Amino acid sequence: MELDELQARLVPFVREKLGDPGARVENVQRGPGHAGFSYFFDAVLSSGERREYFLRLPPPGVKLEGTADLMRQVTAVRALEGTGVPHAPILWAGTEPDWFGLPYFVQPRLPGDTLKDDYPERFSDAQLREMARQAMTALAGIHRVPRERLGYLGEFWGYEFDVTRWDRFYERAAEPELLALQPRVKELLLRNIPHDAPIGLYHGDFQWSNLLYSPEGELLAVIDWELCGVGPTLNDLGWVCVFSDPAAWAHDRGSRMPHADELEAWYWEAMGGRPGDIRWFKALAAYKFGIITGFNLMLHRRGKRHDPHWEEIAPSMQSNMEYALRMLGG
The missing domain is CATH 3.30.200.20 (Phosphorylase Kinase; domain 1)
Structure with a gap:
């Protein structure tokens, strides 16, 4: 319009x-x-x-x-x-x-910005740690939302769907040699499904560019709920932790945010316990992002969606898969 x-x-x-x-x-x-x-x-x-x-x-x-x-x-x-x-x-x-x-x-419209581009440069390391802690407390709050409020979102479609839904994107990915470990990682994901993980409201893309902060570093809002649903809440934790673990990436991401281990500790503290093991969910997150990168790289190179940023990320496709394999003990 x-x-x-x-x-x-x-x-x-x-x-x-x-x-x-x-x-x-x-x-x-x-x-x-x-x-x-x-x-x-x-x-x-x-x-x-x-x-x-x-x-x-x-x-x-x-x-x-x-x-x-x-x-x-x-x-x-x-x-x-x-x-x-x-x-x-x-x-x-x-x-x-x-x-x-x-x-x-x-x-x-709230008077803040997300942690992307040059915005983090406005804050000290101590401020960024506090901002990250606020984020993990908010994530725990999302995962405690009562299920009865979520009727319109439907039910969880199953772990197998969460893994196999990426097959069609993998088949069209650029640089398929960088995803050579995909069959092995997929096999281990399906073999080691954590059926006892808590189910509830998940955001679907909980990471720094979807968190709105004030100029003073106060978390104002969790935004961009397009991928929300009902399912294993640890998907969100695995996702944000992978984005904050240098071991998952081959390209220079230049992040000053706290390490994944700190994020996980803050989350469990806010939840009041450890209701699950997130290694499977870290593996799924890295698996998904490696395939997403390959697919978006294909769209860029074919002129369907100009976004050269995916060329910078491409070297991490293989390291994403290697990281996922380590999380699965493979």
């Missing part, structure tokens, strides 16, 4: 939702990320008060399921109410096409 069309649609929407027939809409901008279906905008009330918002729409012309089903994200974020997990509340959401022709949700 073009920005001028969106602004024209936002004016009656804002006036209705705020109960202010004189409200104006200004500063409509596209949000961050590749999808291009998130937007920022300001509402200026008749009193002169300015409020800043974030709008999310699904991609047009796609089936409204999975990541395109915005009500899944709405369910997860609303389930956080009263839990103490920092989040941007859902102000308005709906599936009616009256306003934008698509389902939507709106949140307040």
Whole structure:
């Protein structure tokens, strides 16, 4: 949707939702990320008060399921109410096409940034450790959300699906020789499934670029819930720990965040115990990311999605698989 069309649609929407027939809409901008279906905008009330918002729409012309089903994200974020997990509340959401022709949700725009690009350079090592500790406390809070709040998200599809769903991406990956260990890692993942792991709400992509911090280093919100669901909560812990373990990577990531061992310790402290072994989940995380890298590298090289960043990551495809194999004792 073009920005001028969106602004024209936002004016009656804002006036209705705020109960202010004189409200104006200004500063409509596209949000961050590749999808291009998130937007920022300001509402200026008749009193002169300015409020800043974030709008999310699904991609047009796609089936409204999975990541395109915005009500899944709405369910997860609303389930956080009263839990103490920092989040941007859902102000308005709906599936009616009256306003934008698509389902939507709106949140307040929070005054912070994520830990990507040069943002971490603003903080000392001590501040980054405290910010990481806040993140792991928030993750534990997410995993304690009562299951009865999550009905719309459905049930867990099974560990085998979590492993085999990546087969079709592996088959199309660039640099297949860097994924030579994939069959062995897949075999061990399927052979060593941890059937006793806790099941609950998971974020699906819990890592530093999906955490919003204030300029003072306070965690303001866990954001980007597109991949949320009901399943083994230790998937989130394994994922963030792999991103914070230099042993999993061959390329220089330049991260100043605490080591995975510290993150894990903070998480178990916040959970009040150790309800499982995360080595299998670390293995799955590294396995998934190695394949994701190969697939995105293929898209880039074929001109389907220009993103040269994957060329920098490519050397880690093999080390991701080697790391996964070590986690599985193979």
